[in-house]
Amino acid sequence: MESRIACDSTSLGAAAGVIYCAGMRPVVAVDLGGTNIRAAYYPRGTPPAVRSSRRATGAGDGPTAVLERIHAAIEDLALSAPEAEAMIIGIGAPGPLDPATGVVHHAPNLPGWHEVPLGEMLSRRWGCPVKVENDANLAALGEWGHGSGRGAHHLILLTIGTGIGGGVIVDDRLVRGWRGLGGELGHLPLVADGPRCSCGQAGHLEAIASGTAIARAYRQVGGGPADGPAITTERIAAAARAGDPRAKAVFNDAADAIGRGLSGLVHVFNPERVLLGGGVVRAGEWFTGHVERALRESLMDATFGEGLQVLPAELGDEAALLGALTLVTSDA
Known part of the structure; x- marks a missing residue:
């Protein structure tokens, strides 16, 4: 499977001597589960992750508390200012949800999650593009790109x-x-x-x-x-x-x-x-x-x-x- 994003010379930031370009922006991947929130940092937009983190979801505490724990999981990755400025966030969440708007319509294992604008809230906090997708769909994409579906x-x-x-x-x-x-x-x-x-x-x-x-x-x-x-x-x-x-x-x-x-x-x-x-x-x-x-x-x-x-x-x-x-x- 080949990435279809072409790398050009557009500088998007630098960290530890690395110049980020359009095809290799650093990626923070997040998996929002009913039990745990997991995050991983891919500085060149390719595996392996160089840092990862895990936080308990505490789903019963409601959307606001869970969102704070998502932020904490990303903070645990200890990104530098240039890394955070250049990054893109991709997050998987239980659905059904709208990947175009980043709104989680309803998450049965996350109490209180009804019409939650997850993408917008993450983008506002981190000042970067955010892509939201159903977590099971992301598992299929992961296997297609990097697992048994290669x-x-x-x-x-x-x-x-x-x-x-x-x-x-x-x-x-x-x-x-x-x-x-x-x-x-x-x-x-x-x-x-x-x-x-x-x-x-x-x-x-x-x-x-x-x-x-x-x-x-x-x-x-x-x-x-x-x-x-x-x-x-x-x-x-x-x-x-x-x-x-x-x-x-x-x-x-x-x-x-x-x-x-x-x-x-x-x-x-x-x-x-x-x-x-x-x-x-x-x-x-x-x-x-x-x-x-x-x-x-x-x-x-x-x-x-x-x-x-x-x-x-x-x-x-x-x-x-x-x-x-x-x-x-x-x-x-």
Whole structure:
């Protein structure tokens, strides 16, 4: 993947003897999560980061307090005045949001985040350009530019963790849709009368196959006390590997649902790669192999599967940060 920003001789500032030009402005990448805020500094607009920071989000304290912690995470990078003057900020946030305006419409795991002008508020504080994007879309961009998606022109990333998210790349461009709301892959409707999703609708993929859904299904089949401590997908996966038929069944049901959902996306977008990320994927190759089998068995024609690669995502927690970097330094 090549950056499409041409470097010219326009000086944008200097720090430690480095002259910044239009194609190599320093980038601060930020990943705003429900639990942590992570920031990284890329002085030449390319990996690796030379400094990074982490702050607890404290989501329950509301948008103003969280925004102050975002500022603190950036301050922790200890940028010089010339670095701060020359930088661009790319930030990923839970959606839905509008990347054109930088407004977060609603973030379910960030209480009080309704119509928050995140981009404008960061730009006003730091006096620099700010690009805002859905965090799952940034993970797709990160894998496309720096991970398992390198060299692909058409790909789908599905991340399966507490919830389900992802992003789609078509012709080397992120699919955003009319208002920038596209890519909500966890909200594919699969079962009309299925379990209630976190968004309030019924039968979405996230409600059937996320880590939360797997834990709930395991409890429902007697895999744990209804009012006991949280049962993690790691524990359920370990039970499945040890031969627990209930654990195997709930993981297999989730894999079937994911495969069916992905087959629909393959029919729509005809990708060359499907990448699987998130904590649930760490259950092992037996799980991802089941997902791939279910995907291929659900295709309307085997031609859709010819040459299609189903691969694990590579970047883990770094995906959104590297996606923010890619957002700033390419025209994807």
